[in-house]
Amino acid sequence: MQSGPRTVYRLLKKAYGPRNWWPVVRGGRCLYLPEFLDRPRTAPEILEIMVGALLTQNTAWDNVVLALIELKKRRLMSVGALEKIPESRLARLIRSSGYYNQKAKKIKALVSFIRSSLAGRVVRLGGRGLDRARQSLLSVWGIGPETADSILLYGYGFPVFVVDAYTHRVFSRIGSVPPKAQYDDIQLFFHKNLKRNTGVFREYHALIVELGKSVCIRTPKCLICPIRKICRFRGSQKSYAPERTMRRTENRQRRSSIR
DNA sequence: CGCCAGGTTGTTG
DNA sequence: CAACAACATGGC
Numbered sequence: 001m002q003s004g005p006r007t008v009y010r011l012l013k014k015a016y017g018p019r020n021w022w023p024v025v026r027g028g029r030c031l032y033l034p035e036f037l038d039r040p041r042t043a044p045e046i047l048e049i050m051v052g053a054l055l056t057q058n059t060a061w062d063n064v065v066l067a068l069i070e071l072k073k074r075r076l077m078s079v080g081a082l083e084k085i086p087e088s089r090l091a092r093l094i095r096s097s098g099y100y101n102q103k104a105k106k107i108k109a110l111v112s113f114i115r116s117s118l119a120g121r122v123v124r125l126g127g128r129g130l131d132r133a134r135q136s137l138l139s140v141w142g143i144g145p146e147t148a149d150s151i152l153l154y155g156y157g158f159p160v161f162v163v164d165a166y167t168h169r170v171f172s173r174i175g176s177v178p179p180k181a182q183y184d185d186i187q188l189f190f191h192k193n194l195k196r197n198t199g200v201f202r203e204y205h206a207l208i209v210e211l212g213k214s215v216c217i218r219t220p221k222c223l224i225c226p227i228r229k230i231c232r233f234r235g236s237q238k239s240y241a242p243e244r245t246m247r248r249t250e251n252r253q254r255r256s257s258i259r
Numbered sequence: 260c261g262c263c264a265g266g267t268t269g270t271t272g
Numbered sequence: 273c274a275a276c277a278a279c280a281t282g283g284c
Contacts, residue, residue, distance in 0.1 A: 021265095053265095054266095056264090056266090057265085058264065058265080058266045058267085058279090059264060059280090059281075060263080060265085060281090061265070062282080064265095066281095095280090095281070097280090097281070097282095099267095099278095099279045099280055099281080100280070101280090102278090102279055103279090141268080142268085143267085144266060144267050144268085145266090146266060146267090147266070147267080150265085162265085164266085165264090166265060167265090205265085206265095209265050213264090217263090218262090218263085261284105262283105263283090264281100264282095264283095266279105267279095268277100269276100269278080270275105270276080271275085271276080271277100272274090
């Protein structure tokens with residue numbers, strides 16, 4: 001039985017594709033438009049992807065969209081506007097995306113980086129090569145490997161594979177990577193086993209997310225899984241080692257909140 | 260209610 | 273360097 005990442009891709013694509021990720025927020029709506037995939041992103045679109053990538057860290061996308069709508073409604077989705085706005089007000093506007101104090105700080109760090117990198121415009125990382133662009137992004141406070149790679153892949157069109165919690169969960173269950181595999185290990189697995197193709201990488205990541213959200217959840221729904229036949233797990237085992245150690249404990253109930 | 264969500268940074272041993 | 277804790281809202 002074929003079970004390489006290419007086979008997984010084919011099965012997922014047949015079941016869920018195309019996903020047309022990354023979406024753009026326009027007119028108060030989140031649009032998944034195929035035509036966006038056929039041309040380079042404009043500078044404003046890249047900024048929106050960057051901000052969205054920060055806001056979606058460990059957060060459901062629907063909550064992020066609410067925050068992006070707030071920002072765009074007020075014409076704040078620009079480097080200049082995001083530089084000017086007080087951090088506390090920014091935090092209030094992106095409240096729905098969670099971790100809003102930290103994320104406001106991250107957005108500030110981002111626009112500061114963009115400004116310092118290219119006096120007044122969104123930095124043109126495209127001409128500097130993938131490795132340098134990635135290192136550059138990783139130097140920004142609040143941008144880790146997944147956020148950097150999302151920006152590079154969906155914003156700038158670099159063929160770099162984005163690894164997230166779903167990727168780790170799905171492919172460790174399949175048996176392709178060890179449960180303890182780190183980000184770079186998992187990314188290397190895909191880079192070694194797939195042609196470097198931006199379109200495929202974009203679609204593949206989005207497909208993994210869909211599988212991870214709807215099927216390959218904590219207690220997986222293997223009966224409806226489109227890649228069941230190549231998976232080592234298949235729901236036949238009674239249990240497996242939880243990938244994320246223990247759950248967070250203690251709910252702090254500090255609820256005075258802003259506003 | 261309790262759990263979870265397309266991470267990252269700071270702290271600790 | 274690995275393992276944790278902190279960060280926080282909204283949906284089901």
